[in-house]
Amino acid sequence: MKARLLIIICLLLSIPLQAQIGGKLLDAESQQPLMNVLVRNLNTGRWTLSDRNGVFEISVKSFPVKLQYHLLGKVDQTHSYTKAQQQVRILLKDDNLSIDEVQVVAKRKKQSTGSNLVLQKQAIELVQAQSVADVMQLIPGKPLSESDLHERQLLTLRSAIFNETTKFNKNQGLGYNNNEYLLNNSFGVGYLVDDMPLNNNVNMTGGRGVTLKSGVFANLEENSSVGVGVDLKNLSLENIESIEVVQGISSARYGDHNTGLIKIKKAHGYTPLRVNANLRGGSYGINLTQGFELKNNQGFLNFGVDYLNSNSDPRSVLSAFERINTSLSWSYRRKKKFENRLTVQYGQNINSYNTLENAITNRTKGFDNKSIRISNASTWFTNASWLDKLEVSSLLSYGKNVSRSISEKNTGGTPIINSLDEGTFELSYTPVSFFASEVIENKPFSFFNRIELSKSFKTASARYAFNFGTNLGIDKNFGRGNYSENDLKLLSTPDRVGYRNVNFNSLVPADVKFSSYVTSKISTKLFGKIWVTDLGLRYDLYNGISMLSPRLNTKLSLSRKLKARFGAGLFAKSPSLQSLFPGNLYYDFVIADFRTNNYSFALGHTFVRKYETPNIKPSKTLKFETGLDYTTKSYSASLTGYFNKQYDGFTNQRYFEIAQLPEFSYTFHPDRAPDYVQIGTTPTLLDYRRATNSLEATNYGLEVLLAIRKIRSINTSFNINAAYRYTRTFSDLPGYTKSKDSSSEPFIGLLRPVPQTYKTFNSTITATHHVPSIGLVITLTAEQFFNADTSIPERDRYAYAYYDRNMQYHNIPEQDRGLDKYIPIRSTNNNLGASSSRLETFYGNYHLRVAKEFESGLRFSFYAINFLNHRPILERINSDGELTYSELNRPISFGGSVSYKF
Known part of the structure; x- marks a missing residue:
């Protein structure tokens, strides 16, 4: 009985609970080890870092698995593995104009199940932008033009709305346009910076709901973006x-x-x-x-x-x-x-x-x-x-x-x-x-x-x-x-x-x-x-x-x-x-x-x-x-x-x-x-507006x-x-x-x-x-x-x-x-x-x-x-x-x- 129990324990201990993938990360040009390369399991989100010798090892519960190798200044690489390995050798190239291919436009995100677009750092740099507004012109369907930094820059997505001033190759959806539907569209765009929300919900302004340019859309002139999105x-x-x-x-x-x-x-x-x-x-x-x-x-x-x-x-x-x-x-x-x-x-x-x-x-x-x-x-x-x-x-x-x-x-x-x-x-x-x-x-x-x-x-x-x-x-x-x-x-x-x-x-x-x-x-x-x-x-x-x-x-x-x-x-x-x-x-x-020479009343x-x-x-x-x-x-x-x-x-x-x-x-x-x-009194008309939900x-x-x-x-x-x-x-x-x-x-x-x-x-x-x-x-x-x-x-x-x-x-x-x-x-x-x-x-x-x-x-x-x-x-x-x-x-x-x- 003891012998059988010992055999079972030995068998259990011999079964690895998690497989390992390991290897070495090197600079593609100098062949020198790369330290602090982030190795991330895209299936589970688990990660590890390479040491001073470029060596890494990461535990993997199941196969197949995708590992991403990331280091700032280098081109990311993603590799798939169907079994445990210990001799992986990854060469990371500098992210500059000497790499094989450069990205200059928005591309589909490969890991996404939707239609997500990604603009990598290389594309952002090559567009020679001065703000995020310039980069957003790379979205398919957006006309390219010189942006105006002296008006608010609002982003709209998947809308055909234009007016005569934006119709002919203007900053459609990115410039000065008081169309209510476009303003709702721009207000509805969410922004995240490092997964933290960024919005303009809190700002207010004058006019307090009186005219069309007040209330919901307040004082919309030049740089004001109150209530209509992030500038x-x-x-x-x-x-x-x-x-x-x-x-x-x-x-x-x-x-x-x-x-x-x-x-x-x-x-x-x-x-x-x-x-x-x-x-x-x-x-x-x-x-x-x-x-x-x-x-x-x-x-x-x-x-x-x-x-x-x-x-x-x-x-x-x-x-x-x-x-x-x-x-x-x-x-x-x-x-x-x-x-x-x-x-x-x-x-x-x-x-x-x-x-x-x-x-x-x-x-x-x-x-x-x-x-x-x-x-x-x-x-x-x-x-x-x-x-x-x-x-x-x-x-x-x-x-x-x-x-x-x-x-x-x-x-x-x-x-x-x-x-x-x-x-x-x-x-x-x-x-x-x-x-x-x-x-x-x-x-x-x-x-x-x-x-x-x-x-x-x-x-x-x-x-x-x-x-x-x-x-x-x-x-x-x-x-x-x-x-x-x-x-x-x-x-x-x-x-x-x-x-x-x-x-x-x-x-x-x-x-x-x-x-x-x-x-x-x-x-x-x-x-x-x-x-x-x-x-x-x-x-x-x-x-x-x-x-x-x-x-x-x-x-x-x-x-x-x-x-x-x-x-x-x-x-x-x-x-x-x-x-x-x-x-x-x-x-x-x-x-x-x-008003007379003696008084004003x-x-x-x-x-x-x-x-x-x-x-x-x-x-x-x-x-x-x-x-x-x-x-x-x-x-x-x-x-x-x-x-x-x-x-x-x-x-x-x-x-x-x-x-x-x-x-x-x-x-x-x-x-x-x-x-x-x-x-006496005189009947007088008061005409005013209040915010409501009535646009489709x-x-x-x-x-x-x-x-x-x-x-x-x-x-x-x-x-x-x-x-x-x-x-x-x-x-x-x-x-x-x-x-x-x-x-x-x-x-x-x-x-x-x-x-x-x-x-x-x-x-x-x-x-x-x-x-x-x-x-x-x-x-x-x-x-x-x-x-x-x-x-x-x-x-x-x-x-x-x-x-x-x-x-x-x-x-x-x-x-x-x-x-x-x-x-x-x-x-x-x-x-x-x-x-x-x-x-x-x-x-x-x-x-x-x-x-x-x-x-x-x-x-x-x-x-x-x-x-x-x-x-x-x-x-x-x-x-x-x-x-x-x-x-x-x-x-x-x-x-x-x-x-x-x-």
Whole structure:
């Protein structure tokens, strides 16, 4: 019996619980060992590091397995293994222009089950970008053009919307465009920096929900991006290692977005000192990065500094833009047990305020922005049967941004209305000449915490990886809000909506978000074919509203070359604080203004309408995506079709109210202000807007990517992409017309809304001539624009309902809508017929980029947008017979950069 027991024990001990893969990592050029190379098991997420001799060993539970070898400054390698090995020899090449192939465009992420695109560091550097906005033009379907650093840079994804200013090869979706649907699209794009959320939900501004450019979309001029997304020109490229673009179905791990997800990965670890300087148009910048190892195995420090200065119009100092961004990170790894990353980022606009003087007026305007982000991510690895690793991530973000507009006024004295209460008041006057200022101070604060548990295991038929996590987010604005430094509230005309000091800290409570999720990755076989599926379910609690969001991405390998993809999911974007807490409305009226040599007397009345917190729901999008990927040794191709249905989009709903404005009689005196007594009231219309969920958009389209690997005989590779996009927009909010006839009983007419459709089709061909032996890359990009079409169906000029003078609602029977009684509320718009704006010609645009790298580490780069200065002219005959001309391309623009790696 003892002998049998001893044999069983020996047999059990002889069975390895985990197989080992080991070997050596060497520099491809010098054949010297590489230390601290990260060897990661892509199946389980487990990792190890190579030692000073380049030796590594990693435990593997099951085969086949994929290992990734990663070291900053080197080209990543991924290898598959079907059995244990101890003599692996990996040669890593420097990530420079001497490698066999360089990446200059966005490419499909190989490990993804969806349509994710990846921009590696090489592509980011070769585009010679000054901010993330420039890099985003590499997304298929985006036109290439010189970006404007003096307007907000917003990213939109998979939308065909354009207007006449963006139609002809402009910064479509990246520039100044106040289309509500585009703003919802840009607001719905989520951003992650090292897996930590970055958003603009907390900022607020003036205007407090009064006009179309207020409320949800607040004061949208030039640099303001409040309530509409992240301004990409403030995101520098210092220390960025890669950018992943998820236009389709993102993991249930990520929430608070419904358009797409941008995942920015920063460099952490050892990197040589690198300095980069660039010049383009009226701007220049300098970037410095380095990472080094601390003594006694205490990890690595990595820092970066990025400075940018730009002035689009040297004749006006008001257009200057200047910023500096810095980052410092400490990363530490303890083999098989623990890893930690602590990051501090600080950014500031340092030009502050600029003044323009001339003979008429002095104007000063500026935007002072400071922000700091502190994040920490820790991971513990265990050998427990129920847990592989525990991740805890935390983020603290705080900022202060102050926008100030100051102008000299010479109005001869104007009545001031600045009451915070409703009623009639005697008014004071401004000085004859003075400086008026309006200041908005935001102090956005955000806290984010994520706790995640992970477990992977394998059965006889499948491999499973599960993640369970919870998120807690708190957003708060501690700013002074709207205030005027001299407290002068001007009212130049009657019936104007007044503005008041609004303290964000006291007005706006903290916005708390809670989320939890479960995700699973299942790798198995279906009919003998490899089948990988990502499943997830997310629960979110936004603004007191609960939501469940299922997500699915699945990929089936029909053969070694051909793979089929499908994805579906529901996404939600929480409203901004600007929408949730718009503040009070003040309607100011000057009732009397009498001025003599002995006195000045003004009487005013204010109506106050207090906002309760609106019950605004998250904006939602239901997404579907399918595609095919085909890969051979000489080329790879992919075709993706998508359908997105957005609903509950953010907009403003119009409201009307009849208020009673008091009337007074006056007894005048020669030497003092008159006496007055109220004698009645006059009905007065108050017109205002409130945030609501009433926008819908349907987007669908096709995307084609074709990458032809380098043809050795000519040292040239080709990348072709094409995108067809269709967008249909609709809001169920009616249009309105006001009667100008004071005797008509119908007062405000309601017109039925109509949808609007957009279509765009364009393609890009990029030829990359690359000679590794001399470190030369020449890139020629040809854009083709085939279609840009928008159409609106015929709109009804007859009101279907109306409000009378007492604001009572009345339906109008269809057969009666043409009666003379309703002529005063009939639309007088002459453009109510069906309309269409169409690109009536095919045209192209051509761009050139050149980069030369020397063995010393010095690199020179040059680019030219529209380098042929090809500017075709489109002739049009308007409805009135007038001939108009439109230039289809912007003029040539160029720039360059020089970098040195020590």
